[in-house]
Amino acid sequence: MTTSEPYVLNIGPQHPSTHGVFRIRVVMDGEKIQDIDMIVGYLHRSMEKLAEERTYTQNIPFTDRADYLAAMSGNLGLCLAAERLAAVEVPDRASHLRVIFAELQRIASHAMANGTLVSDAGAWQTPLLYMFREREKILDLFEMTCGARLTTNYMRIGGVAFEPPPEFWPALGELVDELPERIDEYAQLVQENEIFVARTRNVGIISPEDAINGSLVGPALRGSGVPWDLRKTEPYCGYDNFEFEVPVGTVGDVYDRFMVRLEETRQSTRIIQQAIDSISDGPHKTDVPLALRPEPGEVYGRVEGPRGELGFYLVSDGSPAPYRFHIRAPSLINLSLLRDMARGATLSDAVVTLGSIDIVVGEIDR
């Protein structure tokens, strides 16, 4: 009679399915996962410590490098928190520009998330590159506005750094016009693909109760059917003036999280169109002192980033540098349920589940 015994399988730190420098140690019993342990920190740069010695404005570039696939959302989160701490007013035009860039960033980030998820499910690279087509155009828009494609450092406390150049607006209009058609094309490409559906339906199911208790946020929470979106529940930048819907899943599996992201890109396109239509002339920022000294106090500012609630907890002691600077990183906290989800699953399902959570390792490690 033959017997089997568990063995340890190491995945990463460099592995295509870990989406960065992320390592998992898996205890396998045959095909099934018995236990999983994540080993992170390969990208740890101690941003929170460094931030305590820099001014609020000097800290904005750190947010680019935390979630490097959604730099605009990070910029926005820090700026909103610091503005609330220091009671800075933002002009209307700046808020509109922020909405346009944050939503463009969401589309670019979701394209990346969904593209790599489809790659994980076995459709090697082709759908990923389809989804990169529009992402490239978005990054071109970023580049013509602020000179950088990923680490944008575009937003400032009190507004945004630059007015977009004249050629930005026609290029943006063209992109927004063609986006709905392109998104339909992505959906057709994978949505009814038998292999993709078989790999993702009823895989990695998270119940709404577990999702809430496990502090899941963003598409991971909404995929489980909880309609929680900070743009609706705690509107900032005038999101309450825009019409859009919050897509939710029904089962809470990988497929639902994929579809929530896909649908959110459609909604983001709607928001951008409304922002373009309603943007007014005026200043793009208010002048704020270089060494901003907020009153002693604390603030927890948060935005709905592509990966969910991106929070900035700032404590001021009245000096130009924050006394405490904490980033609530959705990528890290969404992994709280990783062990529960992976236990008992096969390795191939665990890889797809991890892909559907959409982690960015720069944000996990900070």
Added chain:
Amino acid sequence: MPNGPNQLQSKIVADALNSAIPGIIKNITDDYVEVEVQQLEECLRWLRDSEEFDAAQLSNLCGIDYHDYFMVVYHLQSLDLNHQIVIKVRTQDHSDPTIPSAVPVYKGALLQERETYDLMGIKFENHPDMRRLFLWDGFPGHPLRKDFLGIGNGRTSGLNRFPFENESDPVRVINQDNRVDDDNSQESPSSWGGA
């Protein structure tokens, strides 16, 4: 008053907590409610299960070093009632701080408490997996503590002052204190312990 847009008034939370668990409140400010550290788990459980507060989700957990003690802050969120509750606890000790873990109440505290332990050195009792998260096991110290890597003489590394701050003498004064005079310059300061 920089409260969150949907943050509940501290007084409402504190009154309800006090009548449910007598003697739990330590301090109230506009920003937060401070509770006794022994009753933290009970407090979080009560807020989660109470119909009035329905603090279903722990959105954020982090520690703050105040030199003599640590504060740990919990941002709780009700998804149905859409309000936020901010709870803080103070650790007794600065050298070996220990507080109860929130994991039995909120699974979402699992990695956040490991991060706080790793970087701030606050131990969480009853945490199922109290290990370092980012740094390796042999790492000396906890970097987010304010006394980590102090240079001495009350100075810290980095920018002590900011440019153009002194209006009477508007020159850039970055790290003036750390400038090495030519007279007693040396290859490397003896405090570095090198050759």
